[in-house]
Amino acid sequence: MVSEFSRRLTLCALISVLPVTPALAGTITGRIFTENNQSLAGAQITLTRADGLYAESVYSNARGEFTLLTAQKGFAQIRARKMNYADATRSIHLSATTASTLQFKLRKLKSVKEISDNLTASAYFTRIKFDNPTELKFFRIECLTCHQLGNAYTRMPRSKERWQQILERMLGFYGVKDRAWIERYANIMMNAYDGTLLNIEQKQSIDPVIFTSRITQWKLPDAIIAHDVEYHAADGRFYTVDQGRDKIYITDPVKNTTETFDIPGNDIPIGGKFLKVFNEARPFGLAVRRGPHSLQEGPDKKFYTTDTVSGQIGIFDPLTHKYVGYDIGGKAMYPHTLRFDGKGIAWFTLGVSNQLGRFDPQTKEMTRIDLPMTSDRPQFPVLMPYGIDIHPQDGSIWYSRLMANRIGRVDSETLEVQEFTPPLVGPRRMRFAEDGSLWIPAYGSGSLVKLNTKTMEYTEYLIPPLSPGEMEAPYAVGVHPETQEIWVTANMSDRMFRFLPKEERFIPYPLPTKGIFLRDVIFTPEGQVCAASSMALASLAVEGGMEEIICIDPND
Numbered sequence: 001m002v003s004e005f006s007r008r009l010t011l012c013a014l015i016s017v018l019p020v021t022p023a024l025a026g027t028i029t030g031r032i033f034t035e036n037n038q039s040l041a042g043a044q045i046t047l048t049r050a051d052g053l054y055a056e057s058v059y060s061n062a063r064g065e066f067t068l069l070t071a072q073k074g075f076a077q078i079r080a081r082k083m084n085y086a087d088a089t090r091s092i093h094l095s096a097t098t099a100s101t102l103q104f105k106l107r108k109l110k111s112v113k114e115i116s117d118n119l120t121a122s123a124y125f126t127r128i129k130f131d132n133p134t135e136l137k138f139f140r141i142e143c144l145t146c147h148q149l150g151n152a153y154t155r156m157p158r159s160k161e162r163w164q165q166i167l168e169r170m171l172g173f174y175g176v177k178d179r180a181w182i183e184r185y186a187n188i189m190m191n192a193y194d195g196t197l198l199n200i201e202q203k204q205s206i207d208p209v210i211f212t213s214r215i216t217q218w219k220l221p222d223a224i225i226a227h228d229v230e231y232h233a234a235d236g237r238f239y240t241v242d243q244g245r246d247k248i249y250i251t252d253p254v255k256n257t258t259e260t261f262d263i264p265g266n267d268i269p270i271g272g273k274f275l276k277v278f279n280e281a282r283p284f285g286l287a288v289r290r291g292p293h294s295l296q297e298g299p300d301k302k303f304y305t306t307d308t309v310s311g312q313i314g315i316f317d318p319l320t321h322k323y324v325g326y327d328i329g330g331k332a333m334y335p336h337t338l339r340f341d342g343k344g345i346a347w348f349t350l351g352v353s354n355q356l357g358r359f360d361p362q363t364k365e366m367t368r369i370d371l372p373m374t375s376d377r378p379q380f381p382v383l384m385p386y387g388i389d390i391h392p393q394d395g396s397i398w399y400s401r402l403m404a405n406r407i408g409r410v411d412s413e414t415l416e417v418q419e420f421t422p423p424l425v426g427p428r429r430m431r432f433a434e435d436g437s438l439w440i441p442a443y444g445s446g447s448l449v450k451l452n453t454k455t456m457e458y459t460e461y462l463i464p465p466l467s468p469g470e471m472e473a474p475y476a477v478g479v480h481p482e483t484q485e486i487w488v489t490a491n492m493s494d495r496m497f498r499f500l501p502k503e504e505r506f507i508p509y510p511l512p513t514k515g516i517f518l519r520d521v522i523f524t525p526e527g528q529v530c531a532a533s534s535m536a537l538a539s540l541a542v543e544g545g546m547e548e549i550i551c552i553d554p555n556d
Helices: 112-117 121-125 135-141 162-172 179-192 208-212 273-278
Strands: 010-012 026-033 042-048 054-057 066-071 074-083 088-094 098-106 214-219 225-234 237-241 247-252 255-260 292-297 301-309 312-316 323-327 337-338 347-351 353-358 366-370 383-390 396-400 406-410 417-420 437-442 447-452 455-462 476-479 486-489 495-500 505-510 531-532 547-553
Touching: 010 486, 026 042, 026 225, 042 066, 054 066, 074 098, 088 098, 135 162, 162 396, 208 505, 208 531, 225 292, 225 547, 237 292, 237 547, 247 547, 301 337, 312 337, 337 383, 347 383, 353 383, 437 476, 437 486, 495 531
Parallel strands: 026 098
Antiparallel strands: 010 098, 026 066, 042 054, 042 074, 054 214, 074 088, 214 547, 225 237, 237 247, 247 255, 292 301, 301 312, 312 323, 337 347, 347 353, 353 366, 383 396, 396 406, 406 417, 437 447, 447 455, 476 486, 486 495, 495 505, 531 547
């Protein structure tokens, strides 16, 4: 039985005269201890506004100390969290002169059920068994594509019939209808997640670099698939597209508010191009006309979106809020990720039709490029061209095909296509460094891979797990424009990783939300590293049940 004392925080309100930045409401300092009065380093202290839509977090240092400066006022909730310990929370009232000191004593988890319930998805994923390790890696890219598998919601015991229904839907998104395939996966899932408790010890390594960091979260409560976010320096706001609602969320990080822009459907029917080509009125279960997936700011300071359902490239003017769409044409289906080259040309992947696209914003000319049909998984109907980026030295276009397991290069002038088979499984959203190195997140292999595009040599770095046998699922990477450090969205252990190429070293950043699933990585001029978290069509799988924007400010 947990004592009442262990359920509560010990609050010591020391009304001392502490300096408070005028723009901030107050300062909260304190320490984090174990029940035996040992300092806890790397604990997360999260202050959440009363409505739950805005939160700020810091980490405790080697002495268990923390300082959190906040502009919040009124009632809020503050929580201390550390892996292998029970959370401690309480309410706090903030005023313009708040200067409080808090002490948190965290109780170590002891019972098998407590330990099991608090494990990350990566721990429970180890219960999924395949005889062939490579087949397990492909299973990861097929069944972890849009959300974690192994967290509290997705590991719930279900009957074989229920697993079959789930897999019919999930694999059906990629055109898989093979009954034997679905039944085999259903048996594997039913055996893996039968309700049996898992008693292992996860160990979270803490790098002192994170002690100065600050994490900010803006919740998007109405979002269904808040897929990608961009930052607009001209007005200092975040713009997030919602693939499941045909909306753009505009978040002000100063006022900490979000407004919603409804993308006009014009004369596009619900189902868009999927209705026309496949007679699907609700592709992927979405009743939308456009389905915006990704966005990038163009040289003209407008946002260019990939509209998966309508088969268009959208252009949104953040100044006038005007939105227009341009048909890609032909058999092009499911525009996915878009990047601009040095000449202001937009290049993008087309996931369902196995193509690349090229769009000239000046002339509005569209070009479609067919890609090879080669694949390591030829029985998979959708080969899924996915990530794309521009080589910084020769301007060539490089892409990944997630399901086919290929890396490709397109000459930007001749449009000649070359393809390569990488020594990894599941290349996703990759990015170039200034030196021409291509950094690839290997989703099925749980690693970060560096490709020397001159020698075509690959170097693999396994992302450090929390316990033996666990693996991450790196979705996207971002290369910091100044430091050239690599940031990785890992997505199976509620962490984000920073990789220092010169030291060949990972720095993990534990995140405040359980079940988080981060998408594309962006950087703000102020030095924040941001991404949208979208547990697509599975809101119950994420703590709090809401999509969000999350930013890490390293402050180092």
